[in-house]
Structures are given as structure tokens and as C-alpha cells.
Amino acid sequence: MELRHLRYFVAVAEEGSLTLAAEKRLHTAQPSLSRQIHDLEHELGVALLIRGPRGIELTAAGRVFLDHARVALLQVEAAAEAARRAAHPARNSFSIGFLTGYELDWLPAVMEILREELASTEVVIHSQDSPELATDLVRGRIDIAFLRPEKQAPGLKFQLLRKDPLMVLMPRNHALASRATIRPRDLAGETFIGVSAVRAPTLRTLIEDYARQNGLPLKAEHQAENIAMAVSLVASTGGVCLLPAYAQNLLPKTVVGRPLQGAAPSIDLVIGYRDANTSPVLKYLVSKVDELKSRVTKGGKEGGKA
Incomplete structure (x- = not known):
């Protein structure tokens, strides 16, 4: 089994169509994609997909395999990202991700807490969907994120905010x-x-x-x-x-x-971060979660009085 088999299978499962997966995601010919999926099913010894008039549906085995395939691909990407970081000097930066809209409530409080810690550090802000934030945390592209407690996120820790x-x-x-x-x-x-x-x-x-x-x-x-x-x-x-x-x-x-x-x-809104991330800024911010929640709660009450 090769990584391309996992990528092809995930693309077909998420698009629900061999044609769309071939054209939009994989940029390959549909017959070639069909052969790759057939080879994967033959190697596993189980049917993963049901091809019907309404498109592609996952079998029970396919649904289970999809979860594991996604995790495996994330771990491979995380390993590649870690190797690239190890080969180049680390930049003095700290990346924070927000589920779009939440930065209005939480970013000011975060910056207040980190004011001294970030005196010589570049802060990079990301605004994305929750699954994308979890993926970027796993890959090491973001240090901490305000998101949902995503299930398919190996190596992440979550702390409830509200x-x-x-x-x-x-x-x-x-x-x-x-x-x-x-x-x-x-x-x-x-x-x-x-x-x-x-x-x-x-x-x-x-x-x-x-x-x-x-x-x-x-x-x-x-x-x-x-x-x-x-x-x-x-x-x-x-x-x-x-x-x-x-x-x-x-x-x-x-x-x-x-x-x-x-x-x-x-x-639930949580903060998520990689357990293996050794950033001192991350460690400091995680230690201040209670203060962070208090600042946001107090700010919301004061805003309501205005």
C-alpha cells in the first residue's frame, strides 16, 4: 500500500464521486483513479466503496478506513513539516489560529497577556475553519488555536474555554x-x-x-x-x-x-495545541488560560453595559 492510495481514497470519499475527485482534487484520469481504488480494495481484501447511480457511498469498512487514512496522511505531513523545520533555523514567531469570528472576543485578551512575552516575537494570526486549524496544528504550522475539539487530530491537547x-x-x-x-x-x-x-x-x-x-x-x-x-x-x-x-x-x-x-x-470552544510543541510562549499562554477566560468574560460584561 502506498501513500497515493490513501490520498486517492480520501479524495473520492470526500468528493463522493470518482469524476469530481479525478478532475478537482487529483488532476488525473478517472480510469486510472478507478484502478488505484480497485488495487487498494484488492490489497485490503474488502470493498471500501459502493458505486451507484447517485455517486459513491462508503461501506462500513470504508468509513472505518477513511478515519485511519486521514490520520495517517496527517501524520506523514507532520513528519515532513518537522523535518523541514529541523533543516532550517527556526524563526522567532508565534502563530495563533482562530475559528473565524472568535478573534473579536479573544485576540485582545491574548495580546494583553502576551505583551511582555512577545516583545521580540512576530505574531502571525490565522482565521480558518475548525478542521483546517486542527490540521495545521498537527502539521506544526500553528502554535495554538481557538477551535472545536476535533476528533481526527492526533497529538493535540484541548482545554475548554466556554x-x-x-x-x-x-x-x-x-x-x-x-x-x-x-x-x-x-x-x-x-x-x-x-x-x-x-x-x-x-x-x-x-x-x-x-x-x-x-x-x-x-x-x-x-x-x-x-x-x-x-x-x-x-x-x-x-x-x-x-x-x-x-x-x-x-x-x-x-x-x-x-x-x-x-x-x-x-x-464547545477550546484552545488546542500540539503536545510536542516546546515553545516557551505556548507554555506561558497555556498557564494563563484561567486569566484569559476571566478577561474575556469581564470584557463581555462591560461591553453589555455600554
């Missing part, structure tokens, strides 16, 4: 906007904006679980790839979307957020 309740986003002129809270059943029949299973898997699972527990047939008529797209779709379609409460920081005047009535589901 739990963000979900809220309902809707146009300001929507019929539900006049209500102080939104009942689960109020969402039935509304145009629903879903989130990407690839770019926001933790949030997608939380929303699906909430809908199932409340007997809501929330079938997404549109799917948002990121928070900006979600807000845009809400404004343009007149639909509703479930997002963490921090999204209120990013709303235009035409879109409003309302809390869910009762016990709203919440999603």
Missing part, C-alpha cells in the same frame, strides 16, 4: 423576529440554512441531534460553507439558521439573532 449556546438567525423583518425567544416548533416549515459537514462537522452534528430530539424535520434547502455565507443566505433567502451565539458579533443590520427557548444546545 460553551456557546446555539441561537436562531433570521432577517430583521422575519415574522419570528418580534419574539424574545424561539420555540423549536417555530422553526418547522421555515426555509432552513444548513452548515457544511466538512467545514463545520461538530456544529452540523449538534444541529442534527437537536432537530432529532425535538422532532424537527430540518431539511437544509441551502448549505453554508462558512459563517459569512450563512449570514448572506439568511439575508437573501429569508430563511433561518442555527449558529453559535458568537455569530452576533458578525451580523449586519438586516439580520438578527434570537435565543432558543428552554435548554438550548451548546457547542
